[in-house]
Amino acid sequence: MSALVELAWLIVAFPLAGALLLLMLGRRLGEPASGWLATCAMGGSFVATLLVFGGLLAHDATERQQVVTLFEWVPAGNLAVDVGFLVDPLSVTMALFITGVGALIHLYSIGYMHKDEGFARFFTYLNLFAFSMLMLVLSDNLLLTFLGWEGVGACSYLLISFWFTEDANASAGKKAFVTNRVGDWGFLVAMFLAFLTFGSLQYGEMFFEVESNGVAASTASGIVVLLLVGAAGKSAQFPLHVWLPDAMAGPTPVSALIHAATMVTAGVYLLVRMNPLLAEAHGWVPDLIMWVGLATALMAATIAVAQNDIKKVLAYSTVSQLGFMFVAVGSGAYVAAIFHMVTHAFFKALLFLGAGSVIHSMDGDQDMRRYGGLTRLLPLTSWAFVAGWLAIAGVPPFSGFWSKDEILAYTYGENRLAWFLLLCTAVLTAFYMTRLVLLTFYGSPRWSSDASSATTTDNTASDNTISNNTATDNTASDGTASDNTAGAALPERHPHESPWLMTVPLVLLAGLAVVAGLLNLPFSSDLHFLEKWLSPALYGNAAHVPFGGGTKWVLGIVAVLGSGVGVAAGVAVYLRNRISPDRIEHPFLVRAWRIDEMLANFMGGPGHKAFQRTAQFDQQVIDGVVNATGTTARRAGTLLRSFQNGMVRSYALFVAVGALALMVWFIARAGM
Amino acid sequence: METAVFIVCAVIVLAGSLGVVLARNPVHAALSLVGTLFGVAVLFLNLEAHFLAAVQIIVYAGAIVVLFLFVIMLLGVDRLEDISIEPILGQRVLATFVGLAGFGLGAAYIATSVEGATISTSSLLRVPASNLHHIAEVLFTDYVYAFEATAALLTISVVGAVVMTRRAGRNRVTQTTAGED
Amino acid sequence: MVTSSWYLILAAAVFTIGAVGLMVRRNPLIMFMCVELMLNAVNLTFITFARDFADISGQVAVLFVLVVAAAEVVVGLAIVVAINRRWPLATADDLSELRG
Numbered sequence: 001m002s003a004l005v006e007l008a009w010l011i012v013a014f015p016l017a018g019a020l021l022l023l024m025l026g027r028r029l030g031e032p033a034s035g036w037l038a039t040c041a042m043g044g045s046f047v048a049t050l051l052v053f054g055g056l057l058a059h060d061a062t063e064r065q066q067v068v069t070l071f072e073w074v075p076a077g078n079l080a081v082d083v084g085f086l087v088d089p090l091s092v093t094m095a096l097f098i099t100g101v102g103a104l105i106h107l108y109s110i111g112y113m114h115k116d117e118g119f120a121r122f123f124t125y126l127n128l129f130a131f132s133m134l135m136l137v138l139s140d141n142l143l144l145t146f147l148g149w150e151g152v153g154a155c156s157y158l159l160i161s162f163w164f165t166e167d168a169n170a171s172a173g174k175k176a177f178v179t180n181r182v183g184d185w186g187f188l189v190a191m192f193l194a195f196l197t198f199g200s201l202q203y204g205e206m207f208f209e210v211e212s213n214g215v216a217a218s219t220a221s222g223i224v225v226l227l228l229v230g231a232a233g234k235s236a237q238f239p240l241h242v243w244l245p246d247a248m249a250g251p252t253p254v255s256a257l258i259h260a261a262t263m264v265t266a267g268v269y270l271l272v273r274m275n276p277l278l279a280e281a282h283g284w285v286p287d288l289i290m291w292v293g294l295a296t297a298l299m300a301a302t303i304a305v306a307q308n309d310i311k312k313v314l315a316y317s318t319v320s321q322l323g324f325m326f327v328a329v330g331s332g333a334y335v336a337a338i339f340h341m342v343t344h345a346f347f348k349a350l351l352f353l354g355a356g357s358v359i360h361s362m363d364g365d366q367d368m369r370r371y372g373g374l375t376r377l378l379p380l381t382s383w384a385f386v387a388g389w390l391a392i393a394g395v396p397p398f399s400g401f402w403s404k405d406e407i408l409a410y411t412y413g414e415n416r417l418a419w420f421l422l423l424c425t426a427v428l429t430a431f432y433m434t435r436l437v438l439l440t441f442y443g444s445p446r447w448s449s450d451a452s453s454a455t456t457t458d459n460t461a462s463d464n465t466i467s468n469n470t471a472t473d474n475t476a477s478d479g480t481a482s483d484n485t486a487g488a489a490l491p492e493r494h495p496h497e498s499p500w501l502m503t504v505p506l507v508l509l510a511g512l513a514v515v516a517g518l519l520n521l522p523f524s525s526d527l528h529f530l531e532k533w534l535s536p537a538l539y540g541n542a543a544h545v546p547f548g549g550g551t552k553w554v555l556g557i558v559a560v561l562g563s564g565v566g567v568a569a570g571v572a573v574y575l576r577n578r579i580s581p582d583r584i585e586h587p588f589l590v591r592a593w594r595i596d597e598m599l600a601n602f603m604g605g606p607g608h609k610a611f612q613r614t615a616q617f618d619q620q621v622i623d624g625v626v627n628a629t630g631t632t633a634r635r636a637g638t639l640l641r642s643f644q645n646g647m648v649r650s651y652a653l654f655v656a657v658g659a660l661a662l663m664v665w666f667i668a669r670a671g672m
Numbered sequence: 673m674e675t676a677v678f679i680v681c682a683v684i685v686l687a688g689s690l691g692v693v694l695a696r697n698p699v700h701a702a703l704s705l706v707g708t709l710f711g712v713a714v715l716f717l718n719l720e721a722h723f724l725a726a727v728q729i730i731v732y733a734g735a736i737v738v739l740f741l742f743v744i745m746l747l748g749v750d751r752l753e754d755i756s757i758e759p760i761l762g763q764r765v766l767a768t769f770v771g772l773a774g775f776g777l778g779a780a781y782i783a784t785s786v787e788g789a790t791i792s793t794s795s796l797l798r799v800p801a802s803n804l805h806h807i808a809e810v811l812f813t814d815y816v817y818a819f820e821a822t823a824a825l826l827t828i829s830v831v832g833a834v835v836m837t838r839r840a841g842r843n844r845v846t847q848t849t850a851g852e853d
Numbered sequence: 854m855v856t857s858s859w860y861l862i863l864a865a866a867v868f869t870i871g872a873v874g875l876m877v878r879r880n881p882l883i884m885f886m887c888v889e890l891m892l893n894a895v896n897l898t899f900i901t902f903a904r905d906f907a908d909i910s911g912q913v914a915v916l917f918v919l920v921v922a923a924a925e926v927v928v929g930l931a932i933v934v935a936i937n938r939r940w941p942l943a944t945a946d947d948l949s950e951l952r953g
Contacts, residue, residue, distance in 0.1 A: 719901060721904075833930070834931075
């Protein structure tokens with residue numbers, strides 16, 4: 001093993017050290033030193049990842065799976081868990097984009113969080129998050145992955161409710177936490193089942209067991225389905241997706257880092273990591289994963305069409321794109337899933353950071369109906385944003401096209417109906433992103449009284465749309481309100497380009513979003529860099545496209561046409577005003593298919609009763625046992641207390657009695 | 673010869689120890705202790721531990737018992753203890769029972785199990801003067817760390833004793849108040 | 854001929870007398886003397902076995918016991934003196950302040 005690979009511990013050590021230092025010194029360092037410290041920690045981590053990457057490249061493809069064990073963590077009988085890192089192409093790929101994108105977002109945050117009271121606290125959380133995420137990705141066993149899994153969940157909670165003085169933010173954090181717990185339950189039970197089956201939680205040992213002794217298909221299916229529950233929770237898949245749109249209450253860099261680029265992809269990572277088990281499961285399990293992903297992708301895309309909050313659109317878009325990745329995993333296209341994960345990390349982080357830049361310049365207003373025509377005022381932001389838009393919309397040669405097209409191709413091979421629905425989703429994606437870009441950067445300005453006076457013919461504007469808060473406008477009345485609503489009392493605004501700290505990451509990410517497609521170009525097998533690189537981690541379980549180049553070309557062209565249709569429709573509706581947006585932005589969609597209401601009704605009705613029963617059981621049986629234990633202990637204590645009389649001579653007598661008992665025991669054993 | 677010495681010494685030792693336990697006056701008890709220690713020292717000689725026999729006399733009989741007597745005189749506790757009453761219920765009966773049971777068990781075990789007749793002609797002491805050499809050799813090689821540790825232990829205990837018995841000078845007020853709380 | 858068993862039984866007897874004395878006497882000084890008796894009994898067994906096994910280590914152990922006993926007496930008597938200063942004529946039974 002080369003010395004460079006051994007450096008894997010440095011990758012996680014940097015952010016951990018950063019978080020600890022900030023925890024101790026954060027307040028004293030203040031702004032901007034604490035931000036720079038955190039950014040340097042991420043930069044160091046990125047460099048370390050590059051070194052490990054280099055070390056891994058130096059190995060032959062067959063030896064690109066190295067375990068770096070730091071120490072024994074849980075030595076408990078049969079269960080032996082080490083703190084160790086599995087350095088293989090999959091984990092290093094993840095670590096590369098986590099640290100790379102993470103470092104850029106840290107840099108951006110220095111500008112974005114300027115003059116915020118919790119500046120140092122923000123970076124402490126951010127570094128802690130990076131540490132947990134890297135633990136999750138690099139760990140060589142399920143338990144350590146779970147540690148990172150819970151760690152990112154906790155950091156996500158802390159960061160969503162970062163501005164906790166607002167009630168809405170605090171409850172959004174709680175919602176994310178509770179929803180994630182449902183998924184965590186699945187992960188935990190899957191872990192127990194895996195330990196029961198394989199007697200180990202280490203990936204290498206589990207997969208070796210699968211390979212050498214095989215595993216019952218039903219067991220593998222059980223583990224994978226439970227993991228799917230966990231993954232659905234973390235990656236916001238139906239029906240556990242409800243937390244992610246609300247998670248946008250956190251600061252925008254957090255949305256970019258955690259709720260778009262890294263944490264939410266953990267579920268996809270987990271499923272890809274466990275691919276040997278997926279291969280052993282019943283045939284319906286991958287189908288289940290695919291249909292869950294597909295349902296999520298389609299549903300979220302339709303919801304995104306009708307949202308007015310810029311971050312909500314991006315949030316639903318993220319849910320939808322994660323659905324794409326699940327479809328890829330379900331089709332066995334692991335490479336495509338990781339490929340899309342990487343490109344998505346670039347362009348979605350870019351879009352969120354761009355949105356953050358816009359929100360920053362609009363003094364915190366997130367309602368797109370009060371944007372418009374910003375391209376002249378925010379040139380850098382808008383150009384970067386346009387790159388991200390074209391990438392996600394699937395316009396060649398931007399990165400999103402290549403990864404999305406690959407997923408579509410694999411799905412076509414798997415199931416034609418799924419392919420068609422996924423194509424519709426892609427069209428919708430292009431449509432809602434076009435809508436977002438046009439409403440924000442083009443058209444006439446609607447953000448100040450001066451600018452809008454010329455275009456305002458609408459006097460029905462109600463006061464509630466003027467409110468300048470960042471909360472979401474999810475009510476039906478807002479949805480039906482005309483999108484060029486402008487009250488007379490809009491505050492004076494001077495949109496301006498963001499400082500260089502914020503634009504530099506934007507430009508870098510835009511560049512990545514444009515060229516990331518080079519990772520895995522479909523034209524020739526020589527250009528499948530990612531596929532070849534990842535193959536050691538996939539154990540030959542990856543699916544192969546079952547048709548030739550001709551079909552591929554046709555599919556590609558269909559996909560491009562789909563994007564074109566989406567973009568054109570967007571332009572027709574929102575720039576040319578051919579169709580009234582009201583006919584598209586249906587209240588049902590604005591309210592996100594009423595899933596929140598349905599969940600609330602269920603939990604308030606039958607669910608509530610079930611919980612009451614459980615609570616009753618808990619009070620009477622579980623608490624009864626616990627209380628009985630306590631009572632017994634107290635009675636025993638009262639009894640024993642009488643021996644503790646303070647008389648030295650009594651104590652001596654007790655010792656003598658004990659010694660006598662020991663003597664009897666030993667002599668009896670000696671066989672007298 | 674050895675048997676005669678053993679019997680005489682055993683009588684002295686047992687009488688001395690019973691004296692320690694039964695004497696009402698602490699001074700008598702201390703003097704009985706000297707008798708016991710002396711008897712044990714002679715038994716050491718019998719068992720070819722010449723050096724330790726000397727140390728036993730010097731350290732125990734000479735130093736420790738004298739220390740006991742000093743304390744008895746210093747505190748003026750040479751009063752008679754009323755041993756006819758026993759405040760703790762059943763303490764005396766139980767203690768005697770446990771003691772006798774333990775002794776009975778141990779003695780029975782020793783009598784049946786320990787092969788006592790194997791004592792060869794002096795193996796340790798072919799040359800009488802080498803007992804001290806032997807001890808020194810082992811003490812300063814195998815047990816040198818333990819030996820150094822006992823040196824530290826002695827120093828610490830002396831310092832501890834001084835600290836505990838020192839009459840509080842400047843601190844008397846605080847010490848008294850602290851004690852009375 | 855005196856065998857080792859005799860020595861051992863004598864040591865056991867002295868130990869028992871010391872232990873019973875520790876339990877029945879209330880004067881702290883006499884209790885200390887009883888502890889000395891017990892230590893001496895142990896020393897006697899050590900030396901007996903040292904001869905039995907022809908191993909000098911037994912005698913070295915006795916040397917250490919002597920040193921520890923000396924330290925113990927020094928500290929113990931210091932405690933007795935300190936206690937006597939505060940509660941004159943206290944017996945071991947009076948000192949139950951440290952009861953939990």
